Amino acid sequence: MLESLIRAALKQRLVLAVVAVCLVVFGLNAARKLSVDAFPDVTNVQVQIATEARGRSPEEVERFVTVPLEMAMTGLPGLEEMRSLNKPGLSLITLVFTDATDVYFARQLVMERLIEVGGRMPQGVTPTLGPLSTGLGEVYQFTLERPDDGDKVLSVEELTQRRIAQDWVVRPLLRGIPGVAEINSQGGYAKQYQALVNPDRMRHYRVTLQDVYQALARNNANSGGGVLPHYAEQYLIRGVGLVKDLDDIRSIVLKEQDGVPVLVRDVAEVTIGHEVRYGALLKNGVTESVGGIVMMIRAGNAKEVVSRIKERVAEINAKGMLPDGLRIVPYYDRSELVNAALDTVVKVLIEGVVLVIIILFLFLGDVRSSLVVVASLILTPLITFMV
Template sequence: MFNRIIDWAVINRLLVVIALITLTVSAVFIIPKLNLDAFPDVTNVQVSVNTEAPGLAAEEVEQLITYPIEAVMYALPDVEEVRSISKTGLSGVTVVFKEGTDIYFARQLVFERLQAAKELIPDGVGTPEMGPNTSGLGQVYQYLLVAEPDAGFDAMALRSLNDWVVKLLLIPAEGVTDVLSFGGEVRQYQVNLNPSRLLAYELTQDDVMMALERNNTNVGGWYMNRGQEQLVIRGTGWLDHGEKGLEQIRQVPLKTVDGTTITVSDVAQVALGSEIRQGAVTMTRKNADDKVENLGEVVSGIVLKRMGANTKATIDGVNARIERINQALPEGVRFEAFYDQADLITQAVQTVVNALLLAFIFIVVILALFLMNLRATFLVLMSIPISIGIALMVMAWFGLSANLMSLGGIAVAIGMLVDGSVVMVENMFKHLTHPDAEHDTQRQSRVDSDDVDPVDAAHDRHGIALRLQEAGKEVARPIFFATAIILVVFMPLFSFEGVEAKLFQPMAISIMLAMLSAVLVALIIVPALATYLFRRRVRQRESFVLKPLDLLYRKGLAWAMGHSKVVVGIAAIMVVAAALVLPRLGTEFVPELEEGTINLRVTLAPSSSLDTALEVAPKLEAKLMEFPEVTYALSRIGRAEIGGDPEPVNNIEIYIGLKPVPEWTSADNRYELQSLMEQKLEQHPGLLFNFSQPIATRVDELLSGVKAQLAIKLFGPDLAVLAEKGQAIEAAVKEIEGARDVAMEQIAGESQLVVKPNRRALSRYGLAVGDVMELVREGLGGASAGQIINGNERYDIYVRLA
């Protein structure tokens, strides 16, 4: 078989060259479509289900919403795990499927089961919805909406622009699945009822809500003929927006008393206000003059990449829309990106490319010095770009991601890519410069003894192709089996499952593709091209580098053969020494990527309010900005709108932008800088700090479900016992050398005001428990009585007791 391959390649060399040119042209068009990522996405196949339950405490959310959803999801096929989190006003359920399950099939299954779950959830409590189709590393881009001080746009106006202008322009970008708004204030038309006035006019909250709903409606009456025309009949009774809308709400009639009309303004204060929120964003940064400026509370957006989409292409698509977005925004407001993974991807790819180029240069130098023939050197080097190009084309064709691991695999294999070609070319070179033993006698009788070049190819102008064929046949089998042995070494990596498979299999695939491509190059392309490159004479030149090395090796080999016991003894000692040192070798699950951004997680007391966190965040930012290495500090407090991380308001996540490492003056590396930051921030007592990086934090959470490098999980039925044992584990772990930022995840401590009805008193007054609960839910918590619609914008009319 191998002989036939070599014969075919030499005989059909023109066809091989045409195929090589076609392959090169194809690579130019296919490789740019390769998915580029900084780090392999280790997200398993999962579908999230989120349910907003306004006003419900975590315990009721768990019992009324989370449990029913979990119960129906276990019946789905190929489900590996169902986990959940219940917080005040929010339920989050994550359904994890087996690897290999199509994500859209999984979402379809979850959607079908949600219909059954909705029947188990009480009416009015909440409606479960599937989360965005994104991965754990899907937050690839974050931006700000910044207004000039005299532009007249407050946090509420900026949030409206983000929700109804910017998001609608970003979502159509290729690869974007959703855009989450974070920070600012969601506009509401608030009707704050005066309980005393309601009692005086014998009105209830339901009366006001019904009146608002009846005075805010549009209808259609189909058609009416007028002569030869057909008129569309419309009834337009929607409330206007802005101040005019507020005045119309105030004039909504409620009842008539003694000929006097009682309106909403008689029983309530009507004004624009903010929706009850559980998240905010603040930012401090340095301007072009390196002066610190505190932007205060800002509005930001988080772009979520669709699962499987090209990260680099998605970010480029978002950047391409920035000019259009700024044109759509009013004067004085601008769109500014503060975090994206494009630079990180570029740096990761550039790191690997630099390693490849450096290795390529070394290979050029070594081959040129040892082969001492430019044509032979060129023929060997051709195998590197061709093999890598074929590997990248196959990866692009099958949708595999090019990231630090897969490209790093190619960089590791670059030295092995030329092995087959080196053996093939060296043997061809030998055949062209030294005749075989059978024909050496004939050469001596036919060529003069004083000929300076007795084996000149000019004497055998018609036999070069035959020599190349014979040379290729001699080494084709060893080349193939030597490569096969290397490929077998990587086969066990395909037995990995879960996160390990997602991390290491791309590296194995890239190496194996490159090695297979290198074999094809050595067995087909090299023999074909050799027939074109070796048409002129080939003279052997002795390498001035190889000669002393050969002499040194011969002496060393002779000494080793004469002192075999000493050599074996030294080898045995080295093996024992390695065995003793090996346990002391540090280990990491994956290499840590320097992202250029620090992610600082700050945890306040469980009972802390949003206002408290908003007071603390700017102070922490000011301390961080004292470091010359820091360019900005952005604090994300609590959670974004539904679909983001379900964090409580006592959690502050600070993104710290850094200058390039060569410009650092306070520390030599990130770990030293983090230590200095922690020392400065410890001036604020009662806070827990955890330093990491954005992508590293996401990977940690995907591995363990906790945003930490190492997590210990404790299971049991009693929450109080779990908390007690958790504190004991925390104290023990803190004593371990090397452990830092050890903290138990907060599972209790949230302050509550519990309204518990007195059933005997309610019975005395003829009231039901539901009457009291309705007062708590709608009177204190508030309820929506319709919406104000302005074009695409929609704002709730919110009614509650003042």
């Protein structure tokens, strides 16, 4: 049978050459669509649940948040392992599914259970799913800098403004890129409007901390009042109550005492501050900076995703989309490592092909026979890309 197959191939050389060319074309097209990365991602199918519970100790987080969530997740189809981590004000649950489980199906199952258990969570606590990424998803890291920054020390106000630009300008611009799962912000100070209450003045006006909290929440919203018809026109009635500046917060009424309103400024100092932070981003080990990490979607093509990110970053910098002359300056780019790995692979393949030609020519004394063997070496991996 093998002999007849070889004879048929020798008789139909043109047909065999056409088939080989077609396989090469389809193989090159399949190779172009391959997911290229520098590291093999062997992460199993995981779904993470992150829950923020401000002000609670790890014991309280485990008792009121983690345990109810773990009980709700038991019995999920394909669930192999469930582990949790409790920190002050934070609960992290990792669900590991079988390799045969589709990650999107697993996330859908977890989301359905989260909806069921949401009513049993403490007030103000909402569990959320982690991004659709893995530990090897960090493909691009950058800082926000001005051309004249150098290594000068940035003030708290400058770091706060740059963090605002990162969270409200850069993050939405980069998150819309296909293949990007999440943008994590680093460094700077997260801006806050703070009401620093004075216990002595609260006791004098007989106001509790709960009264201040509820008054701030109730007086920071707009309300609709319907429509008022007037001949051929209609007027939209609205109650505007959103806080615009610090004076609006200071003027919020807490209670009425002997016909005199007690305002927030009577019992608290209203100022602009920042969240308590747990780390900082240092540039060159000299000064603080603000930046971000771009997370790639699970099983994404790192080379293509980073190429899209670089194109978007170049557009943002060229058009001056960021305030105060800020620019996105990358300091880690996965594509550089991917290109270096691809160059190494291509170099080794070329060296191998040349070595095979030389060895076969020395032993066979025929260049055409050597080229036939080399053609089979090139065609075989291209065919495997199509599978």
